[in-house]
Amino acid sequence: MxxxxxxxxxxxxxxxxxxxxxxxxxxxxxxxxxxxxxxxxxxxxxxxxxxxxxxxxxxxxxxxxxxxxxxxxxxxxxxxxxxxxxxxxxxxxxxxxxxxxxxxxxxxxxxxxxxxxxxxxxxxxxxxxxxxxxxxxxEADADEAPAPQDVESLGWGVRHEYAAILQYLFHSFLIQDEEVSRQLELQAINEMQHMGWLGEELTESGQDMPLEHHEVNLSQEPQDMLQADIQLEHDTAAMYGQFMERMADPEFKELLEQIRGHELYHEGLFERLLERLVS
Ligand SMILES: [Fe+2]
Ligand SMILES: [Fe+2]
Ligand SMILES: [Fe+2]
Ligand SMILES: [Fe+2]
Structure with a gap:
């Protein structure tokens, strides 16, 4: 075996x-x-x-x-x-x-x-x-090189989204409750879209998309997992909010705002899933 x-x-x-x-x-x-x-x-x-x-x-x-x-x-x-x-x-x-x-x-x-x-x-x-x-x-347009804080924000976003994909997948592998597991898998797919949007912007502005991810929470207990997932969404929405305040390119800002909206939805969804598990 x-x-x-x-x-x-x-x-x-x-x-x-x-x-x-x-x-x-x-x-x-x-x-x-x-x-x-x-x-x-x-x-x-x-x-x-x-x-x-x-x-x-x-x-x-x-x-x-x-x-x-x-x-x-x-x-x-x-x-x-x-x-x-x-x-x-x-x-x-x-x-x-x-x-x-x-x-x-x-x-x-x-x-x-x-x-x-x-x-x-x-x-x-x-x-x-x-x-x-x-x-x-x-070739990326050399005249339109993005501001350093924009590159930093997009790169942070890619590494975060990559970690979120892995974390939600890992949790969905382990959780026995079918609905919770399925929802985590679906949100991992949504994070993959985010990674794509951010990665494309980076590449278009002549930067390489990072291949490394932020730390991943590998809890084994369903409640710990969802608590970690809620925390991750909460912290990410806050971070994206901070980035939006100092980004130079209005298009990047708009993109982050859209992604941030999804993260807030994820946070609420994971809270509801946690309630489902404890009830
Ligand atoms: Fe395959
Ligand atoms: Fe294949
Ligand atoms: Fe995301
Ligand atoms: Fe999210």
Missing amino acids: SDVIAMLKAAAMDEHAAIIQYLRHAYSMGEGEEACEIEGIAREEMRHFWMLSRWIVRLGGSPTIERGLVDLAGETLGDWMERDVQAEDRAIHMYRDMLAKIENPDLRADIERILADELVHRGDFEGMAEELAGELPE
Whole structure:
């Protein structure tokens, strides 16, 4: 059994890495059909990450937020897509290998579903690699370099949103209450959107999107988790409010205001979920 858990953990780390690799590629491309398609694939990798981690918990292991290899090599958009094809190839190989070793029919069904997705992703990335061969990412406008406090705020936001994604996913892996777990997963997807909006703004202004995250609360008890989640939202809304006061670019400010509105909603939602758990 522990062999299976070890395999699932290795797979979860690679799914986590794929989410970040693909999102970084999508955000660095700017708006467009391909970027949307890649973001859609990243959301499916998040679903895989979730499925694998729920299995780890079901089999008595502890889920992990460690990350596998993120491959950001390459100069052109076509090169990036080639790297994504390679990531899918590694995943396909790994899942085939797992299927040769796993007997549990329910787990096999889930792995087969994931493998089928990876085969589709591989084809999608291969197609995009052809379309985007030789294309360079858009150069940022040097005249419109953002103010240092704006770069700092956006970077803080990306690292925060990344931590929030991991924290809510981790908590959703462990919480048995289906509704609470589902809500946490949905809000993690919402935080991923926030990370995208902030990351895109950074990239458009010629900055790299940070790849590291703030500290993640890894509580194991449902009530502790929700309390930590409420606190995180509360502190973040306050921080975004402070950033808004000193940001230079009105568009960035507007964006932060919109995100801050979501965070306040999350805070209220998590309070209601906590009440549901204690009643
Ligand atoms: Fe995947
Ligand atoms: Fe994939
Ligand atoms: Fe957020
Ligand atoms: Fe939030």
